[in-house]
Amino acid sequence: MADDTAPMLEVDDLSVRIGTLDGQLEVLQQVHLRVMPGQVVGLVGESGCGKSTLVRAVLRILPDSARQTGGAIRFRGTDLATLDERRMSREIRARRIAFIPQDPYLALNPLFTVGQQLMEILRWHGQAQGGGRRQWRARIAALFARVRLPEPEAMLDRFPHQLSGGQRQRVLIAAALLCDPELIVADEPTTALDVTTQQQILVLLRELVEELGVAVLFVTHDFGVVAELCSAVTVMYAGQTVEAGPMTEILHAPQHPYTRRLVECHPDRMRELRGIPGAVPSLVNPPGGCRFHPRCDRRVAGCETRPPQLVDVGGDHAVNCIHVHGGAA
Amino acid sequence: MLGLILNRLAQVAFVLAGLTVLTFLLVRAVPTDPATILAGEGATAEQLATIRERYGFDRPLHEQFAAYVGQLARGDLGISVYTSRPVATDLVQRLPATVELALAALVLAIALGIPMGVLAATSYRRMADHLLRVLSMLGLAVASFWLAIMLQMTLSLNLGWFPLRGRIDTVAEPPPGVTGLFTIDYLLAGQPAMAWQALVHLALPAVTLALPAMATISRFVRSSLIETLQKDFVAYEIAMGYPRRVVIWKYALRNSLSATVTQIGLLVGLLLSGSIVVEAIFSWPGLGDYIYRAIITGDTNPVLSATLLIGVIYAVANILVDVIQALIDPRVRSGR
Ligand SMILES: Nc1ncnc2c1ncn2[C@@H]1O[C@H](COP(=O)(O)OP(=O)(O)O)[C@@H](O)[C@H]1O
Numbered sequence: 001m002a003d004d005t006a007p008m009l010e011v012d013d014l015s016v017r018i019g020t021l022d023g024q025l026e027v028l029q030q031v032h033l034r035v036m037p038g039q040v041v042g043l044v045g046e047s048g049c050g051k052s053t054l055v056r057a058v059l060r061i062l063p064d065s066a067r068q069t070g071g072a073i074r075f076r077g078t079d080l081a082t083l084d085e086r087r088m089s090r091e092i093r094a095r096r097i098a099f100i101p102q103d104p105y106l107a108l109n110p111l112f113t114v115g116q117q118l119m120e121i122l123r124w125h126g127q128a129q130g131g132g133r134r135q136w137r138a139r140i141a142a143l144f145a146r147v148r149l150p151e152p153e154a155m156l157d158r159f160p161h162q163l164s165g166g167q168r169q170r171v172l173i174a175a176a177l178l179c180d181p182e183l184i185v186a187d188e189p190t191t192a193l194d195v196t197t198q199q200q201i202l203v204l205l206r207e208l209v210e211e212l213g214v215a216v217l218f219v220t221h222d223f224g225v226v227a228e229l230c231s232a233v234t235v236m237y238a239g240q241t242v243e244a245g246p247m248t249e250i251l252h253a254p255q256h257p258y259t260r261r262l263v264e265c266h267p268d269r270m271r272e273l274r275g276i277p278g279a280v281p282s283l284v285n286p287p288g289g290c291r292f293h294p295r296c297d298r299r300v301a302g303c304e305t306r307p308p309q310l311v312d313v314g315g316d317h318a319v320n321c322i323h324v325h326g327g328a329a
Numbered sequence: 330m331l332g333l334i335l336n337r338l339a340q341v342a343f344v345l346a347g348l349t350v351l352t353f354l355l356v357r358a359v360p361t362d363p364a365t366i367l368a369g370e371g372a373t374a375e376q377l378a379t380i381r382e383r384y385g386f387d388r389p390l391h392e393q394f395a396a397y398v399g400q401l402a403r404g405d406l407g408i409s410v411y412t413s414r415p416v417a418t419d420l421v422q423r424l425p426a427t428v429e430l431a432l433a434a435l436v437l438a439i440a441l442g443i444p445m446g447v448l449a450a451t452s453y454r455r456m457a458d459h460l461l462r463v464l465s466m467l468g469l470a471v472a473s474f475w476l477a478i479m480l481q482m483t484l485s486l487n488l489g490w491f492p493l494r495g496r497i498d499t500v501a502e503p504p505p506g507v508t509g510l511f512t513i514d515y516l517l518a519g520q521p522a523m524a525w526q527a528l529v530h531l532a533l534p535a536v537t538l539a540l541p542a543m544a545t546i547s548r549f550v551r552s553s554l555i556e557t558l559q560k561d562f563v564a565y566e567i568a569m570g571y572p573r574r575v576v577i578w579k580y581a582l583r584n585s586l587s588a589t590v591t592q593i594g595l596l597v598g599l600l601l602s603g604s605i606v607v608e609a610i611f612s613w614p615g616l617g618d619y620i621y622r623a624i625i626t627g628d629t630n631p632v633l634s635a636t637l638l639i640g641v642i643y644a645v646a647n648i649l650v651d652v653i654q655a656l657i658d659p660r661v662r663s664g665r
């Protein structure tokens with residue numbers, strides 16, 4: 001069937017602009033990302049660096065005010081920009097790329113039972129599995145059991161407000177698994193939960209991913225989570241990919257000063273990305289040259305003026321920094 | 330759910346008590362002497378005094394009120410001077426016509442207002458949205474009596490497409506009363522041609538009455554749907570491949586109906602008060618027409634009783650609204 005050596009998802013030099021009252025924000029610029037079949041890739045970066053925008057671009061659910069202004073997003077070799085809304089919704093979403101949202105308290109429709117909402121997904125995408133309502137209900141209940149929801153049968157007829165946050169997130173995970181997708185995009189799926197529940201959900205996700213062999217793009221601002229779950233990492237800063245590579249290399253030999261700080265300032269690698277002085281710059285008027293230079297401790301002449309390029313340093317490892325260019329760019 | 334309904338019933342009782350006092354005071358505060366009207370032209374002072382005494386117009390206001398409430402409690406609404414029949418009889422006879430008209434207007438307003446609101450919301454700030462906004466502003470700005478007369482002049486008098494007035498042709502036989510709604514009763518009696526005639530008579534008054542309600546509904550649906558479409562669950566539903574029309578018409582619309590349903594409850598009041606003008610112009614033999622004639626002739630009892638009845642209808646409509654609200658939203662149902 002599909003070629004397992006070709007990337008499943010490839011984001012290539014993507015730019016996205018969003019029109020706001022402050023003018024055009026270049027929310028994404030020079031974003032690169034690659035997910036191989038069966039691979040779990042972490043997408044890390046501070047809040048506001050454009051992770052959710054990238055996720056929306058992949059699913060093609062960007063707001064009307066946003067526009068893809070450059071680059072390409074290829075899924076199994078197909079440029080998703082060439083698919084219209086109808087084909088995206090019929091052929092790609094849920095069926096091939098499933099989505100786990102950030103906030104389980106807001107992502108479920110309050111007026112419908114969770115069973116009704118998952119049935120709706122099967123109604124439009126369940127043909128592959130065949131069967132009628134009864135089989136679908138059974139399938140959902142089986143998945144509910146698999147994500148360890150209590151009383152899976154009865155759970156179908158509950159309304160979201162009757163469930164805890166952790167239970168809702170399990171429902172959303174079950175929804176993502178409904179149509180046996182090839183790729184799951186999870187946008188900070190544990191951020192809205194308390195610490196204990198977070199840990200339980202992470203354990204569950206890791207189990208499922210190992211069992212199913214599905215590829216995952218796991219978005220988080222928590223480097224510790226990435227270390228636990230992922231085999232590759234892409235680091236974003238202020239709307240750009242600054243470094244990408246295999247988990248072990250990024251952990252042991254980070255090249256970009258930003259990544260280095262992320263890794264270094266938390267030797268136990270289980271903490272959040274705090275403790276880097278300064279703040280993510282405004283995207284209305286981003287710093288010239290390298291966007292990280294105002295906060296960088298390895299800044300040299302040229303950082304303010306010359307925007308670096310993402311350069312391949314071998315072994316699937318790429319870095320976007322003047323030091324890697326050897327200052328020659 | 331039962332608790333909710335009981336709670337509302339208590340509120341309704343309170344409101345109706347207030348309404349009774351208010352209407353009573355309003356009517357008695359109007360500087361017409363009810364005895365003069367009852368006695369008719371050229372009555373002597375002595376005759377007037379007798380009438381005053383007989384009907385208790387000479388007693389203090391609070392005593393009159395107590396007597397009035399006592400009568401109400403016994404179901405005695407007094408005699409209409411104008412029709413010289415018991416007001417209760419008149420009301421029972423006229424209620425179905427108003428119910429038919431108001432229901433038709435409500436159905437029209439909902440059936441057109443909701444899709445218009447959805448269309449406006451989904452074409453937010455584009456052509457269709459602007460057009461619909463102008464339309465709904467017109468719908469609210471145009472006075473019912475003006476619209477009624479324009480419709481009569483063009484569609485009835487000039488083009489002859491619609492009858493000018495009444496529920497059916499004056500020579501026609503009313504249907505056997507089952508529901509009291511002519512269109513339905515004719516159908517039940519197996520007279521489709523007459524049902525059509527009743528429907529054609531209903532059209533213009535119903536459209537006139539429906540227009541402002543439709544405009545209101547479409548504006549409410551528009552603004553609450555625009556708000557709902559910003560919600561995370563809408564993005565999630567689209568991200569999980571629900572077709573857009575399903576997201577809008579099933580999942581988002583239902584979340585937008587809460588505000589609209591409340592508004593529809595209030596609109597019942599608008600429809601009932603609007604029916605006074607509309608019924609008068611189209612000679613529609615309902616409560617509105619009855620109230621109109623009673624006001625014109627200074628006939629107290631019908632005004633009081635019909636107003637109360639309208640209050641009751643309005644209150645019942647709003648209890649229904651609460652029930653519908655609970656049916657739509659499980660969180661209301663479970664009292665959260
Ligand atoms: N619809 C929008 N309108 C205006 N600005 C937006 C919109 N969506 C995102 N942004 C801006 O884009 C930047 C990236 O946001 P986001 O992708 O949500 O980041 P992250 O998920 O990494 O926290 C932020 O500065 C945010 O303010």
Ligand SMILES: [Mg+2]
Binds near residue numbers: 052
């Ligand atoms: Mg985000």
